[in-house]
Amino acid sequence: MDKTKTKKVWNVVSSIIVGVVLVAAVCALGVAIGYRAQGQTLTVGGSQLRLVLTGSMEGSEEDSIRTNSVITVKTVPEDAEQAREFMDSLEVGDVITFYDTSLGASALVVTHRIVGITDNGNGGVSFTTKGDANDSPDPSPVDESDVIGVVTGSNYPLGAFLTFLTSATGIVVCLIIPAAIIMIYEIFRIAFLVRKDKKDKRKSELDEKEQEIERLRRELEEMKKRGEDND
Secondary structure, X not given: OOHHHHHHHHXXXXXXXXXXXXXXXXXXXXXXXXXXHOOOEEEEOOEEEEEOOOOOOOOOOOOOOOOOOEEEEEEOOOXXXXXXXXXXXXXXXXXXXXXXXXXXXXXXXXXXXEEEEEEOOOOOEEEEEEOOOOOOOOOOOEEHHHEEEEEEEEEHHHHHHHHHHOOHHHHHHHHHHHHXXXXXXXXXXXXXXXXXXXXXXXXXXXXXXXXXXXXXXXXXXXXXXXXXXXX
16 A cells, blocks of 8 residues: 555544544533433433432342442333333332432432332332341332332443543543544644645755756757757
């Protein structure tokens, strides 16, 4: 592959790399801003992505949840009939996310495991919940009206990344790193163009000198030929 083709390939590849980095940074920044704007929750279709900020669900169960994991919560349907089916499908052992209203007006969002199900006296059910890391169940039962949804999965690496991404440092990094990469790329590109311009200029000057030398050589040959003819 000649130098011209190599340069063309490098220009295409470098442009793609810069573009991918820029798109990834914009997407990451969008996720972080969206997550913060929605109150530490991302809603996609009928599911939510939430961060687990405490260690109350760390334990030995297969679906125990580490601190800073991101969990996928299948939310309670808005349709009354579907919501009833959803509640009836919940079983002991399921992990649910709910509003803890035991503190009055300042309700907290909690994710704990169901350890008991009872009739709430209003045609619905209440759930006794417990964190895997806790020794005893939660003091207050969870009425079905306070249930946000059931946890269908968790991911610690993604959660740790999202935790960093939503921090002030993470948001700044999303801006600084792409900007630095683009700046470095532009510096190298400008240096390459300057070097190429100097090289082209030198080549042009050499070509002009060679043309001038060739012109003088032809004139000398013509003068020599005319001298021979006169003799």
